[in-house]
Amino acid sequence: xAGVTQFPSHSVIEKGQTVTLRCDPISGHDNLYWYRRVMGKxxxxxxxxxxxxxxxxxxxxxxxxxxxRTGGTYxxxxxxxxxxxDSGVYFCASSLGQGGxxxxxxxxxxxxxxx
Amino acid sequence: GNSVTQMEGPVTLSEExxxxxxxxxxxxxxxxxxxxxxxxxxxxxxxxxxxxxxDKGSNKGFEAxxxxxxxxxxxxxxxxxxxxxxxxFCALRGxxxxxxxxxxxxxxxxxx
Numbered sequence: 135x136a137g138v139t140q141f142p143s144h145s146v147i148e149k150g151q152t153v154t155l156r157c158d159p160i161s162g163h164d165n166l167y168w169y170r171r172v173m174g175k176x177x178x179x180x181x182x183x184x185x186x187x188x189x190x191x192x193x194x195x196x197x198x199x200x201x202x203r204t205g206g207t208y209x210x211x212x213x214x215x216x217x218x219x220d221s222g223v224y225f226c227a228s229s230l231g232q233g234g235x236x237x238x239x240x241x242x243x244x245x246x247x248x249x
Numbered sequence: 250g251n252s253v254t255q256m257e258g259p260v261t262l263s264e265e266x267x268x269x270x271x272x273x274x275x276x277x278x279x280x281x282x283x284x285x286x287x288x289x290x291x292x293x294x295x296x297x298x299x300x301x302x303x304d305k306g307s308n309k310g311f312e313a314x315x316x317x318x319x320x321x322x323x324x325x326x327x328x329x330x331x332x333x334x335x336x337x338f339c340a341l342r343g344x345x346x347x348x349x350x351x352x353x354x355x356x357x358x359x360x361x
Contacts, residue, residue, distance in 0.1 A: 137292075138292070165347070167347070167348070169349075169351075171354075174353070174354070175353050176253070176338075176351045176352055176353040176354070177293075177338060177340075177349075177351035177354070178351070179348040179349065179350070182347050182348060189347070190347065190348065193348070225292070225293060227293075229347075232347045233345070233347065234281045234300065234342055234343075234344060234346075237295060238349060240285075240292045240293035240294070241292050242290075242291060242292035243292060243293075
């Protein structure tokens with residue numbers, strides 16, 4: 135069974151440009167999460183989808199970030215316009231259900247570099 | 250709010266040395282505690298977990314015990330190998346929450 139996949143693995147863009155990250159969860163997983171690690175610090179939660187609905191978007195840093203999950207399958211995270219402080223590694227995870235008994239499976243991450 | 254603090258790295262050890270990576274947490278209620286590992290070029294993997302006080306999680310020779318009295322979940326391994334070189338993240342998840350709260354990560358390098 136395929137794991138969580140993310141595309142691209144690495145993106146380098148200039149400040150002010152737009153970037154879209156994609157996450158394909160494990161098939162059948164209704165729950166999808168985005169996290170990011172900035173400047174080698176802790177990994178921080180961004181948001182949580184249940185199917186196509188945003189369950190919790192309390193971690194989204196500002197309105198330059200837009201996450202979508204049309205159809206409840208793959209998800210995209212768009213940064214527009216990108217700023218230098220957005221550089222970091224963006225992780226996606228998926229799980230079969232919510233709550234502590236359901237393990238979150240993580241993808242390899244997308245490394246975003248804003249110059 | 251909930252938070253996790255872990256020892257800063259990098260940590261460099263010789264093969265077969267004993268490893269301890271300290272982790273303490275702040276949380277309300279009874280969270281689940283985790284150690285995740287990220288090997289070079291790979292994604293985050295769950296290494297071990299413990300869901301209640303005094304539970305011991307173990308995997309691949311690594312162990313961690315959920316200590317509620319000291320709010321700690323230190324990671325230990327008796328004899329490390331070069332293949333253990335990775336970044337290790339301590340984390341917690343509230344009993345009714347979905348999101349995971351991570352520490353800042355500890356980079357471990359093992360020299361032959």
